[in-house]
Amino acid sequence: MDDTEEKRVVRGRRSVDFRGKDTWSVFRIMAEFVEGFETLRPLWPAVSIFGSARLQPDDASYIHAMEIAEALSRDGFNVITGGGPGIMEAANRGAAEGPSVSIGLNIKLPHEQESNGFADTELNHRYFFVRKVMFAKYAVGFVGLPGGFGTLDEIFEALTLKQTGKMKEFPVILYGSEFWGGLIEWLHSQPLERGTVSAADLELFRVTDDVGEVVASIRQHYDARRSAGAHETP
Numbered sequence: 001m002d003d004t005e006e007k008r009v010v011r012g013r014r015s016v017d018f019r020g021k022d023t024w025s026v027f028r029i030m031a032e033f034v035e036g037f038e039t040l041r042p043l044w045p046a047v048s049i050f051g052s053a054r055l056q057p058d059d060a061s062y063i064h065a066m067e068i069a070e071a072l073s074r075d076g077f078n079v080i081t082g083g084g085p086g087i088m089e090a091a092n093r094g095a096a097e098g099p100s101v102s103i104g105l106n107i108k109l110p111h112e113q114e115s116n117g118f119a120d121t122e123l124n125h126r127y128f129f130v131r132k133v134m135f136a137k138y139a140v141g142f143v144g145l146p147g148g149f150g151t152l153d154e155i156f157e158a159l160t161l162k163q164t165g166k167m168k169e170f171p172v173i174l175y176g177s178e179f180w181g182g183l184i185e186w187l188h189s190q191p192l193e194r195g196t197v198s199a200a201d202l203e204l205f206r207v208t209d210d211v212g213e214v215v216a217s218i219r220q221h222y223d224a225r226r227s228a229g230a231h232e233t234p
Contacts, residue, residue, distance in 0.1 A: 046078035051087025051145035066094035073098025089116035141218035146179040172205040
């Protein structure tokens with residue numbers, strides 16, 4: 001068998017090296033980016049809200065997510081979520097109560113994530129990395145409510161972009177001091193103490209339990225950005 005063929009005989013059976021399909025995946029990735037850009041560009045400015053898919057409507061954080069999203073919507077900001085259940089559902093539901101657009105960026109998973117049904121505009125993503133770009137590119141602020149690995153990934157992605165200057169200045173707000181308090185203590189006692197982050201890095205976000213403070217912080221930042229002449233989308 002020719003070594004240039006992407007086939008090998010393994011333990012007497014023929015197996016195929018599917019790496020040859022990687023190049024073709026580029027076109028699927030490009031298409032997903034194009035669809036996302038074309039759909040979301042007219043919906044700037046927006047605020048991306050992150051949180052657990054597992055929290056139920058009787059959870060206090062679900063109710064807070066609804067309140068935050070509705071308040072942002074009434075203040076003129078479109079709201080972006082991951083399009084699924086839990087906090088994502090709550091935020092889309094709250095945003096739909098206001099006059100602005102409720103946006104859900106769903107993700108195709110092995111155990112299919114169902115759309116929560118409260119988004120006015122939906123995109124269905126195959127790739128997490130494309131979805132993360134959409135969360136960030138058209139947002140002027142980020143709000144993190146209680147969540148798991150996905151929420152932490154999204155929040156720290158936003159903080160990394162902010163820390164490295166890869167995006168314009170924007171607010172990152174963690175809602176729920178009881179939930180986030182342990183993480184903040186750890187950031188001070190370990191990364192800061194050992195020098196892997198700076199004191200300035202820990203000023204890149206704020207923690208609050210006040211819905212009004214979330215909206216006011218994002219509004220203040222956005223108005224200052226407009227006053228500085230930054231009217232364009234990122």
